Amino acid sequence: MESTPLVAVGCGRTGGLTLTPLIDRLRDRGWRLTAQRRVIAETMTGEHVHLAADEVFERARTVLPEVSLATVYNTLNELVSLGELREFTHEGRKRYDPNVADRHHHLVCVACGRTLDVHPDDPGLPADQRHGFELLDVEVTFRGRCPDCTAAA
Amino acid sequence: MESTPLVAVGCGRTGGLTLTPLIDRLRDRGWRLTAQRRVIAETMTGEHVHLAADEVFERARTVLPEVSLATVYNTLNELVSLGELREFTHEGRKRYDPNVADRHHHLVCVACGRTLDVHPDDPGLPADQRHGFELLDVEVTFRGRCPDCTAAA
DNA sequence: CCACCACCCTAGAACAGTTCCAAAGATGGA
DNA sequence: TCCATCTTTGGAACTGTTCTAGGGTGGTGG
Incomplete structure (x- = not known):
């Protein structure tokens, strides 16, 4: 739940072929x-x-029917604080992204919710990364600590 | 609730001095x-x-104590579909931004939630727009319509 | 090999934010 | 003024998430 520095082991877009490194990393960090x-x-x-x-829950259940929703929430939150998942919100519900190794943005379909990773150099999103999407909107949120909160800490 | 093109009347950062143009615009569009x-x-x-x-509700209530939360939700949703407010989500709850005239991004304090409008040219957020914030993260979400959904429509 | 203890899992309750609903009230045109 | 229409209201319902209390489990020391 703490300490081990979040060394980014992966190196960018690695493809979905490797199944275990996440598991290995977790075990190495003493995660039961x-x-x-x-x-x-x-x-x-x-x-x-x-x-x-809930999607994680459904999929996990097909493999291990007795898993509970609470465990899914617990585990996802833990993986986020371990730095192994990145959390973001789309349409009021949290989503989890295992790609924490490389900085990337999201391309979301407003109709079906389909979400793809993109790697733009500038916020304009070049054509070769649009995956055929018709672009409608860009939402950028910077997060940080404001002067008051920095002073209070 | 529909039709009238969303002419952006304001022109960029207008300051908070004008109190009525929103009201005027709404009346002109036949909004009761x-x-x-x-x-x-x-x-x-x-x-x-x-x-x-809920913050809108609290503030509105100090002026008009009998206003109901349902009306606040109804009205905010309507103003969003009229294009007079922009809606975004921060930490699981929807927030509403009256600044729809100029494209801008948000600078959010992870500690207190304080949110400021910023106008960066590039996603790096130049120093003169950081408002003293210590930058921790940037979240960019592109929204659009994916090829499948475009084909289906 | 066993016992123990810290950690883990589970179901369900609780909770927060939002939407829905039916009834009552307000509004403006004929 | 009357009436059809639109708006407001309180509360119920709903969704997504977290909390809680109790039972279960893995793995370490003996």
Whole structure:
């Protein structure tokens, strides 16, 4: 739940071929690897994976029917604080992205919610990264600590 | 609730001095202007205004105590579909931004939630627009319509 | 090999934010 | 003024997430 520096092991777009490095990393960090956690972690493996908790739950359940929704939430939150997943919000619900190694942005379909990773150099999103999308909007949120909060800390 | 093209009347950063143009625009579009709606619209006037529904409710209530939360939600949603407010989500709840005239991004304090409008030329956010914030993260979401959805429409 | 203890899992309750609903009230045109 | 229409209201319902209390489990020391 703490300490080990978040060394980015992956190096950019690695493709979805490797199934275990996340599991290995977690074990190396002393994370108790139960059946539930393994199934959830495996569900979160791949490229362009941006599942919401209930989707993770459904998929995990097909492999391990007795897994509970609470465990899915617990595990996802833990993986986020371990730095192994990145969390973002789309249409009011949290989604989880296993691609934490390379800085990237999201390309979201307003109709079906389909989400792809993109790597633009500038916020304009070059044509070769649009995946055929008709662009409608860009939302950029910078996060930081304001002067008051910095002073208070 | 529909039609009238969303002519951007304001022109960039206008300052918070004008109190009525939003109200005027709404009346011109045939929007029935009740006391509740007026109070809510006035609450949403100004610069760097990014209130959540319950905050709008609290403020509106100090002026018009009998206003209901349902009306606040109804009105905010309507103003969004009229194109007079922009909606975004921060930490699981929707916030509303009256600044729809000029393209801008948001600078959010991860500690207190304070949100400011910024106008970067590139996603790096130049120093003179950081408002003293210590930058921690940038989140960029492109929205559009994917090829499948375009074909289906 | 066993016992123990810290950690983990589970179901369900609780919670927050938002939307829905039916009834009552307000509004403006004929 | 009357009436059809639109608006408001409180509360119920709903969704996504977190909390809680109790039972279960893995793996370490003996």
